[in-house]
Each structure stands twice: as structure tokens, then as C-alpha cells.
Amino acid sequence: MRRVMEAAYAKVNLTLTVTGRRADGYHTIESLFQSVSLCDKLTLEQRERGFWLNETAGIPAEENIITRADRLLRREFPNLGGVAVTLEKNIPTQAGLGGGSTDAAAYLRGMDRLYGLGLGREGLRALAAELGADVPFCLRGGTMLAQGIGEELSLLPDMPHCWVVLCKPPFAVPTKEVYQEIDSVDILEHPDNKGMMAALNQGDYEGVCAYLSNVMETVTAAKRRQIGEIKSFLAENGADGTLMSGSGPTVYGLFSDESRAKTAAKMLRRRFADTFLTETCN
DSSP: OOOOEEEEEEEEEEEEEEEEEEEOEEEEEEEEEEEEEEEEEEEEEEEEEEEEOBBTTTGGGGSHHHHHHHHHHHHOOOOOOEEEEEEEEOOOOSSOOOHHHHHHHHHHHHHHHHOOOHHHHHHHHHHHHHHTHHHHHHHHHHHHEHHHHHEEEEEOOOOOEEEEEEEOOOOOOHHHHHHHHHHSSSSOOOOHHHHHHHHTTTHHHHHHHTTTTTTHHHHHHHHHHHHHHHHHHHHHHTTTEEEEEETSSSSEEEEEEHHHHHHHHHHHHHTTTTTEEBBOOO
16 A cells, blocks of 8 residues: 655745735735744545545544545546545634645645645646635745745745744634725835845745734734734843744744744643744755
């Protein structure tokens, strides 16, 4: 029986702004994505026929994006063999960390390896784009500029290595609702993506921290005081920069000092169980 394993890494937004809205209702964005070491783990085992996925994190298998990814593959490969998928879920759901998208990307990569489908980078990317805006990025990860609805990707120099403390407060923020609300908000300050990219080109860690910016905080943080409280706590305990990721509610802090990051994570975990010590990865 053949088996493959794939790690599905979480991502954070170093910057995020909304640039417009398409006729189909989707918002266009400009964002810098960065992978972090917190990851889900997928094990794929060959079966003669069929598809099986364990239920995890309260998500029924039939509603999981991995199931959608499997249907998409079988549309392209009608004679595809069976598979049993075991998902070890470590990334919190509805957290702004791309947990579902990265699982789907890992499944596509894993099935390409398991069955030798020969999809290659472009074939995988075309399928990923049908599943969601973040899925193409999650296929490769690293440091990238995302435009359009997130599917137009440009590879950037690796972000300088640092430690990342992630903290998700105990509530979910529906992405769709945040994007709907952002249309009614006056965005007074947009991220300086050119400045952020210049900092990345120069390997300037302090510059990266200085350019962190997310317009979604205008909506999400205004309703949930814990977001501001977590940002303040991280800043007061050694973080070089703090930001909410995606549409929230997860907040992260960047640390150049590992011991400070460990201490901050330990203290923050006493109040928020979903607190993780991670690091950037490319």
C-alpha cells in the first residue's frame, strides 16, 4: 500500500488592502503573503477506489475543502484511483491563516505525487485557482505579492527569518461579512507595499516590521476589543511589529529574539488557548 505525507503551512498577511470590486462581487486585493511553520499534516494512502477523509475540527468531511479538491481532480481524471486521507489539524479554523486553503493545496500536491499525475506547477495552479483565492499561494508558499482576488502571484525575496507568535481569540470572523463591510468604510491609510517590497529586497527586518499594515483591522478590530488588546500585549512584551492577519481574528507579533517570543507566547496562552510559537519559512 503506497502512502505520501504533505505538510500544509499556515500563512499571514504582512500587508493587505482592497483595491476594488469586480462585477461578480469579488473584491480585488493587494497583499504580501508569508508562510509560517505552523502546519496541518495530511497522510494520503492509496485505495482501490473511493475517497475517505476523517472529520476534524468539527468540520464534516463532505463540507471540507479537501473533498471539493478531490471532486475537482476526479473531474479531470475520471479513472483516478481511491484514497484515504488523514488530516491532522493544527491551524485554527476561521482564523485568517489560510487553514482550509493550505489543506486543499497539500491534497493536490499529494495526489499528484501519489498517482504520478504529472500536473506540474501550472497544472496544479490552474486547479488550485478553482478552489479559492489563497490556494495557488499555498501550493508553494514563501513570500509573495498577491493581486487580483489573490490568484495573481509574484515571488519576492525571502523575508528575513524571525519568530512569530500567533494568537487567535475565541471567536470567528466570517470573511464574507468583513469584505461586505469594508465597502462602507472610509479607508484613510493604505499599506505601503512598495516600501514593504523594498525592505524585503534589502533584507531589512526592521523595515518589514515598520511597514506591516492591514485595512481589515478597520472593520474587525473596531468590533472586537481583544484584537487591540493582543496587539498591545505583544508590543509590550518584545514584539518588533504586530498585525491582524487576513480578515481576522488572529493577531501575530514578529520577534527577532526567540526567548522573548517564547515568553510572550507562554504568557498569552494563559488567556488564549489558541496561541502558537512559530517562525517564518520559505
